[in-house]
Amino acid sequence: MPHPRDLPEWTPPPPDPEKPAQVRRILRLFRPYRGRLAIVGLLVAASSLVSVASPFLLREALDTAIPQGRTGLLTLLALGMLAVAVLSGVFGVLQTLISTTVGQRVMHDLRTGVYARLQRMPLAFFTRTRTGEVQSRIANDIGGMQATVTSTATSIVSNATSVVATVVAMLALDWRLTLVSLLLLPLFVGVSRKVGRERKRIASQRQKQMAQLAAQVTESLSVSGILLGRTMGRSDSLTADFATESERLVGLEVRSNMAGRWRMATIGVVMAAMPAVIYWAAGLAMAGGGPDISLGTVVAFVSLQQGLFRPTIGLLSTGVQVQTSLALFQRIFEYLDLPVDIDEPEHPVRLDKVRGDVALSGVGFRYDADAGADTLSGIDLTVPAGSSLAVVGPTGSGKTTLSYLVPRLYDVTAGRVTIDGADVRDLDFDTLARTVGVVSQETYLFHASVADNLRFAKPGATDAELEEAARAAQIHDHIASLPDGYDTLVGERGYRFSGGEKQRLAIARTILRDPPVLILDEATSALDTRTEHAVQQAMDTLSAGRTTITIAHRLSTIRDADQIAVLDGGRVAELGTHDELLAAGGRYAALVRRDARTRGTADVTV
The missing domain is CATH 3.40.50.300 (P-loop containing nucleotide triphosphate hydrolases)
Structure with missing residues (x-):
């Protein structure tokens, strides 16, 4: 007669090919907190609008206040720059507080949801699933999503708003220099997507290896495991097995952190070189008798361009992080989607006084x-x-x-x-x-x-x-x-x-x-x-x-x-x-x- 312990070990279902559906499901996790996220959006928009004001203040100082010796105007412009910095800092702290709170609540909902689902699973599931695997899903997988759920939404809104506001401001300064600055952006986006897919694949392998380590620790370092290992003279071999599994995790961690590093570093070098290109292009235009571009405009434009690179890199990095986290979300959704064989009936019967027949x-x-x-x-x-x-x-x-x-x-x-x-x-x-x-x-x-x-x-x-x-x-x-x-x-x-x-x-x-x-x-x-x-x-x-x-x-x-x-x-x-x-x-x-x-x-x- 079969016994639950004799049944094959539980294996997760094949991954859902419908990735857009998975992304929509992730977004639904944030639905209960859309009010707070709306406040974050307002703070982000305000912060982005305030931050793009600095280059215009700088241009006014270089083209008007300093050449004309208008110290009063210069003082007001300097105070304006200081006010921009203060407001940006305050907005940043508030949006971090709210977004982190929302992210932690989402993680709490996920942990609680997985735990509640497992509480309703039949005994056969637990006889076929290693305890360490279950613990790893709750601790490692959900813990690994912390950065994504606590900062991703804010990062996307903040960086996207900053990019749009900055591009509009750059166009207002000089549309020709703007075109030069944006030529390489499509290439950067393509590189980041490729890096994200690579890291996602490695992340899935890494989480499985972490689950393997957790299972090994749970089994071999329990009281029963220690007694068995010592009485069988297997302590050294268990340590060697653990070292082997840990070594595999080291390799996966290194691969995960190094995946696409050279490509992303190249993007950083190219972006860092862009100011030199702008100065060179503007200098050639002025030397050749081209359109008149003031020094203040060039400096302000380069300042805006540097401000554009930061949120652009942030968006690219966030895209990589989201793709990596999809592997973790998939592992969590596997547990949330487990069929419940024993569930409370739709119209349950309650016995107030039980005889016991x-x-x-x-x-x-x-x-x-x-x-x-x-x-x-x-x-x-x-x-x-x-x-x-x-x-x-x-x-x-x-x-x-x-x-x-x-x-x-x-x-x-x-x-x-x-x-x-x-x-x-x-x-x-x-x-x-x-x-x-x-x-x-x-x-x-x-x-x-x-x-x-x-x-x-x-x-x-x-x-x-x-x-x-x-x-x-x-x-x-x-x-x-x-x-x-x-x-x-x-x-x-x-x-x-x-x-x-x-x-x-x-x-x-x-x-x-x-x-x-x-x-x-x-x-x-x-x-x-x-x-x-x-x-x-x-x-x-x-x-x-x-x-x-x-x-x-x-x-x-x-x-x-x-x-x-x-x-x-x-x-x-x-x-x-x-x-x-x-x-x-x-x-x-x-x-x-x-x-x-x-x-x-x-x-x-x-």
Whole structure:
């Protein structure tokens, strides 16, 4: 039977060839902030108009105020230049503040959107996707877009406005010199587009390599990874593997930063040489008796030309940056476009008071809907409110999968699962979460205090409620004996606690939530016999009045269950009480006899 961990690793869909659609989608990210962007546009326009005034003030000073000795006019012109500088600085600070705020809000929206989408993905996605890959999408890819989303819009508007205003001012000064200045601009645009495409291709490779490094760090530097590496004597080889991957990233980073550098440097050299061309052309025109061009006009024009080069280079660089960022946006959109297999129904049903009647009717399930055999088929089970069902069977028989269908961690592919007669696919998520509590065989604890881990089930729980739940799970005395008590940090994945202690903390967490339906997926598998007996007593007491479905591997945990279902090949092979199944002499009885021969005890591993 296929298991989600056996499915092929998730790979992103092929890139969308419709790049204009992708650009439009990026622009839509800024739509909620169009009011602030409009203010930025006004500030940019004002700053651009103010900045082009300086060359005209300079021309007046050189052609009129200084030759004619008009000190009063010269003072006013100098004050005007100072005012231009002050206003440009103020406008620049304000537009940077607003645009950075907008950019950070867009990044927040992207991070939150990706996180929310991943929260709704089925378990199969996470069993097929490396944790480091997911982390890299949220941290590296979105982080790599920071410069684009925080400054690109402002840079485009600012530079475009400056270019237009400057060209108009240059035409007003002398149209002939303007034509000379603009002859090479089309060539510059073509070069920058080519550089942008090259950097975009490299950026995609670089982000994949960063994701590979993140995955390697997450896996090998976790507590489990360190333990495995050291006990297997692989620490040195893991370090060597990491160095190899890091070396590849170095190469990609160098290529990304150097892509097109020589071409862009050539553009810079040509633009820096343009003033000399203007002086040369103007000098030839005057020496040859051509049109009269004043010295002030030439100096003012060169000043404007230098002002034109800065925003032009800015626009070209922004174009390169945008093309590079398209690769990052594509990776983020891949996650935002992931299909949600399990979604809340359009008209959800809410159960205010749950009895806890659970029924599986004709249930079938397969992990890969397009291929592979059914993991479960033709399952018909009824668990009345307050009763207990134990599910046993050999490895791969579908026990855990069956338990995941009740809290709707997976959706059935045939039949239906109901609680109090309502299909779980019709229930709203809040009702389902309040109704079904799960203690899985793999206990997960956050790197936080004991109290915080318990309150994850019930954020508003009082200290007294925490203690009551811990006592019921037979873990309070141990917590109280710790120096920091309930404020003790459990460590990464709870590694400061033993397996049995972690399992009891997980049980206490579920008890605190107080669900009417309990799913215990081998919940006592990590406990020794003595602790298991104590916890089982507590669970028996708490199970009174609750519907309990236990996925068990020890007979001692299920002997008193109201029903025992034996799964084999994804089907219910036998159903009855412990005594009835023993008397029937079928699969269950065979498991008991086999275990008795191998262990010399009544406990059975199934």
